[in-house]
Amino acid sequence: MLLDSTVSANPEGRLKDILAKFEAVAANPLEYARDFKRDSGKRVIGLFPMHFPGELAHAAGALPIVLQADDEPVTIGQGSVFNFYCGYNRSIVDQAMRGEFAFLDAILFGDHCVQLLGTADIIRDHLPDTPILFNQLISIIDAEWAMEETQGTFRQLWRELEDLTGEKISDDQVRHSIGIFNRNRALIRQIYDMRRAGRIALTGSQMQHIVKSSMIMDKETHTALLEELVAKLEAAPPANNAVRVYLSGHLCHAAKLPILDLVEECGGVVVDDDLYTGYRYIAADVEETGSPVDALSRWYLEKNKKIPCPTRADKDLDWEDFLLAQVDKSGAQGLIVLMVKFCEPHMYFYPEIKEAFERRGIPHLMIETEHEEMPMEALKTRMETFLEIAKRRVAA
Amino acid sequence: MQMTSEMTPPGGAKVASPVFGNGMRANRLSTTKRGGKLVNDYWADLFRAKEEGKKIVWYNGTYIPPFFHAHDVAWVHGEAWAAYLAAKHGEMPAQQKGEARGYDRELCSYARTHIGQALIDLEKLKNGTLGIDDDDPRAETMRKLPAPDMIINAYPYCSSGQQWDDITYRLFGKKIPIFTISIPLLWGGRPDAGYMQGEEWQQRSQYVAKQLVAMTKFLEEHTGRKYDFDRLSEVMSYVKKAATLRMEAMDLCAATPAPASFFDWIVSIAHVNFLPGTQAIVDYFEDVKAEIQQRIADGVGAVPNEKYRLFFDGMMNWNKVGWLADKFAAVDATVVAGRYTHMSFWQEPQLVDLKNPVLGMAQNYLICPNNHGAPIMIGEIERVCDKFNIDGMVMHASRTCRGMTNSQFLIADSAKKKGRQAMFFEGDVADESFYKDELLNTRLEAMIETLEAKKRAA
Ligand code: SF4
Ligand code: SF4
Numbered sequence: 078m079l080l081d082s083t084v085s086a087n088p089e090g091r092l093k094d095i096l097a098k099f100e101a102v103a104a105n106p107l108e109y110a111r112d113f114k115r116d117s118g119k120r121v122i123g124l125f126p127m128h129f130p131g132e133l134a135h136a137a138g139a140l141p142i143v144l145q146a147d148d149e150p151v152t153i154g155q156g157s158v159f160n161f162y163c164g165y166n167r168s169i170v171d172q173a174m175r176g177e178f179a180f181l182d183a184i185l186f187g188d189h190c191v192q193l194l195g196t197a198d199i200i201r202d203h204l205p206d207t208p209i210l211f212n213q214l215i216s217i218i219d220a221e222w223a224m225e226e227t228q229g230t231f232r233q234l235w236r237e238l239e240d241l242t243g244e245k246i247s248d249d250q251v252r253h254s255i256g257i258f259n260r261n262r263a264l265i266r267q268i269y270d271m272r273r274a275g276r277i278a279l280t281g282s283q284m285q286h287i288v289k290s291s292m293i294m295d296k297e298t299h300t301a302l303l304e305e306l307v308a309k310l311e312a313a314p315p316a317n318n319a320v321r322v323y324l325s326g327h328l329c330h331a332a333k334l335p336i337l338d339l340v341e342e343c344g345g346v347v348v349d350d351d352l353y354t355g356y357r358y359i360a361a362d363v364e365e366t367g368s369p370v371d372a373l374s375r376w377y378l379e380k381n382k383k384i385p386c387p388t389r390a391d392k393d394l395d396w397e398d399f400l401l402a403q404v405d406k407s408g409a410q411g412l413i414v415l416m417v418k419f420c421e422p423h424m425y426f427y428p429e430i431k432e433a434f435e436r437r438g439i440p441h442l443m444i445e446t447e448h449e450e451m452p453m454e455a456l457k458t459r460m461e462t463f464l465e466i467a468k469r470r471v472a473a
Numbered sequence: 474m475q476m477t478s479e480m481t482p483p484g485g486a487k488v489a490s491p492v493f494g495n496g497m498r499a500n501r502l503s504t505t506k507r508g509g510k511l512v513n514d515y516w517a518d519l520f521r522a523k524e525e526g527k528k529i530v531w532y533n534g535t536y537i538p539p540f541f542h543a544h545d546v547a548w549v550h551g552e553a554w555a556a557y558l559a560a561k562h563g564e565m566p567a568q569q570k571g572e573a574r575g576y577d578r579e580l581c582s583y584a585r586t587h588i589g590q591a592l593i594d595l596e597k598l599k600n601g602t603l604g605i606d607d608d609d610p611r612a613e614t615m616r617k618l619p620a621p622d623m624i625i626n627a628y629p630y631c632s633s634g635q636q637w638d639d640i641t642y643r644l645f646g647k648k649i650p651i652f653t654i655s656i657p658l659l660w661g662g663r664p665d666a667g668y669m670q671g672e673e674w675q676q677r678s679q680y681v682a683k684q685l686v687a688m689t690k691f692l693e694e695h696t697g698r699k700y701d702f703d704r705l706s707e708v709m710s711y712v713k714k715a716a717t718l719r720m721e722a723m724d725l726c727a728a729t730p731a732p733a734s735f736f737d738w739i740v741s742i743a744h745v746n747f748l749p750g751t752q753a754i755v756d757y758f759e760d761v762k763a764e765i766q767q768r769i770a771d772g773v774g775a776v777p778n779e780k781y782r783l784f785f786d787g788m789m790n791w792n793k794v795g796w797l798a799d800k801f802a803a804v805d806a807t808v809v810a811g812r813y814t815h816m817s818f819w820q821e822p823q824l825v826d827l828k829n830p831v832l833g834m835a836q837n838y839l840i841c842p843n844n845h846g847a848p849i850m851i852g853e854i855e856r857v858c859d860k861f862n863i864d865g866m867v868m869h870a871s872r873t874c875r876g877m878t879n880s881q882f883l884i885a886d887s888a889k890k891k892g893r894q895a896m897f898f899e900g901d902v903a904d905e906s907f908y909k910d911e912l913l914n915t916r917l918e919a920m921i922e923t924l925e926a927k928k929r930a931a
Pocket of ligand 1: 163164165190329388417420
């Protein structure tokens with residue numbers, strides 16, 4: 078079990094312990110989930126990124142986990158997915174082939190990305206006994222009928238979860254789950270606020286461990302640890318001469334840790350991000366009163382206003398405007414775009430970001446990340462040069 | 474998903490490769506030449522549309538032009554335009570322009586070409602010049618594409634198709650009104666699911682139909698004219714007739730030798746995809762059907778010595794239509810059918826009720842083959858393969874089109890289980906640099922050898 082609570086006496090030790098626990102779960106999400114299932118006797122339901130709320134599955138008495146790419150090279154998956162698909166899809170297919178998902182009681186699908194739709198079919202084919210609750214959320218979120226359609230999607234999902242468990246899910250149960258999830262998100266946002274304000278030091282990797290473990294762990298357990306963490310973080314403020322950077326992009330899955338670590342290694346500090354395994358995941362809360370279906374629908378349709386997502390069509394919002402504002406707000410000296418290789422939505426919108434940052438004269442660095450080995454030495458040189466430019470730009 | 478007449482190889486085209494196969498060439502239908510004229514007429518009309526005071530819609534995705542035709546607005550299909558440029562070898566400047574702005578080469582090459590061309594157009598607007606030299610023969614064509622007054626997106630299945638228009642909208646400074654229709658995937662997971670049946674099918678049909686009606690309101694709003702649904706019925710009467718004839722003519726190709734091939738159907742896609750619904754397309758498919766009937770009577774095949782019958786899976790490699798047609802002919806293989814040609818473009822015309830056509834139109838849009846979950850789609854592919862007595866599958870792994878590569882491993886697996894051969898080759902829809910001729914040659918030869926051995930053993 079990854080979560081035994083060995084207690085350190087001093088606050089710094091305890092801080093390290095909690096972060097180490099988050100890191101351990103983030104490194105082995107399926108191991109955590111299997112242990113949880115064995116120990117609690119509860120169902121575990123796999124969710125696909127980036128828009129499915131875990132609240133309904135939680136209300137159905139299950140542990141919802143966001144399925145993650147793992148670090149294994151894609152081997153047997155190669156016979157089922159082309160090498161020009163993003164690392165997330167290839168890794169997921171490979172894990173499915175390796176039987177990693179066989180313990181899941183169901184998988185919730187519903188995103189719009191064409192590559193994920195392909196993966197849904199491959200998983201259905203290879204895991205014929207695993208129920209796949211496929212409910213595609215409308216991607217045109219400013220359409221006249223978006224609300225009605227989203228409500229219909231969540232109602233259908235609700236029914237399918239009831240069929241899966243054989244038990245009714247009441248409005249109160251869902252509201253209760255929403256409350257639990259909101260509390261967890263609020264705490265992570267609080268950590269983000271503290272980091273943005275320069276009051277605490279957390280590396281990009283540590284922040285990722287916090288969010289990634291939240292995507293996996295039992296929410297209440299995670300929340301209890303977060304509460305402790307928040308209280309202890311202020312004891313270790315950051316050094317203040319590092320170059321402040323904002324991390325953007327990396328949809329659907331967590332960036333590789335060595336890439337994140339390069340930022341600090343080369344003299345930078347991450348002050349904020351819009352990564353999916355980052356602020357994007359916790360940016361928006363769901364209302365805790367009224368009809369839960371309406372609340373979840375509003376959450377889905379409005380969370381784009383918090384952080385625009387390139388996989389959604391929304392005429393009024395522009396990712397680049399949002400990023401410029403965030404960079405200003407966080408006092409970042411530069412932007413690092415982490416782009417998953419072969420990620421089409423990101424590839425479409427990147428030129429908009431690039432131009433906007435060039436127009437404003439804010440340094441930015443684009444790093445394309447691959448599932449397979451990355452040329453770290455060359456990357457390090459690019460990172461150093463970028464941070465040097467960012468530093469000089471401010472000094473000038 | 475498009476095609477122009479330019480792709481028909483000019484008479485006297487070289488064989489696919491002097492060292493490949495037996496040097497035989499495809500025996501293409503002669504009626505498709507006349508079809509090429511219709512396509513050229515469409516473009517000529519389009520280039521005049523602005524002068525004639527017509528509003529222009531740029532659209533992407535499924536075959537919604539009857540809605541535009543009935544409302545007297547001119548339409549530009551983004552994919553068709555990309556294919557048109559590719560056919561005139563004008564795709565390179567457009568793709569380079571896109572790349573210069575940061576569009577990655579792994580993005581849908583249709584989108585890259587179209588977006589790149591829009592960038593060239595915008596530059597032209599700004600400077601009063603084209604991005605290429607005025608004496609460049611391509612300049613003439615590119616100068617002519619009318620800028621949009623409206624953008625409509627109706628892309629089944631593929632998210633890339635939707636994001637593409639999102640970018641076009643932004644490139645034009647968000648000043649052109651845009652309307653996007655959701656055509657959701659028919660996942661087919663409910664107990665009553667099946668091809669064109671079940672609760673999901675019923676719900677989704679109504680959903681898309683409702684959006685199509687909303688699209689007519691959008692057209693009304695931006696033209697200031699009332700939408701005429703009787704006109705839509707009239708336009709659809711021609712489309713339905715043409716589509717029915719096309720399906721009948723295709724079915725005739727179950728004959729041995731097959732009188733027409735996939736490549737003949739490829740050059741006939743524009744007619745059911747985006748040409749105006751008039752008597753001309755009906756006449757065209759009548760002629761195609763008549764030529765096919767005549768060939769059957771004469772025992773003439775699309776490939777001189779048909780020995781093997783193949784199915785083409787995947788998006789067309791638009792720069793390679795004639796090349797590929799000859800390549801298969803050179804190994805005595807007829808590509809008889811394909812997912813792209815036989816399972817799309819009004820392939821269920823009977824669903825369209827001419828008194829109230831919108832629902833049936835919505836349903837035809839929904840059954841774009843990519844838009845089915847794999848089990849139902851593969852069931853349909855197998856039905857087509859059985860009907861045409863297919864020996865093997867040629868899977869075009871089109872590098873930048875995930876919309877069509879998504880289920881290809883499952884399709885190949887299923888084919889093998891049914892005793893059919895399957896091979897993959899690499900290429901792309903509109904980016905020639907991904908095409909690997911040698912790989913195709915080797916794999917095709919290997920597959921033919923296996924088929925040969927199987928025939929001998931039988
Ligand atoms: S949105 Fe990008 S990262 Fe996510 S599945 Fe699609 S291609 Fe991969
Ligand atoms: S990727 Fe394929 S299906 Fe998608 S927009 Fe491009 S050509 Fe169309």
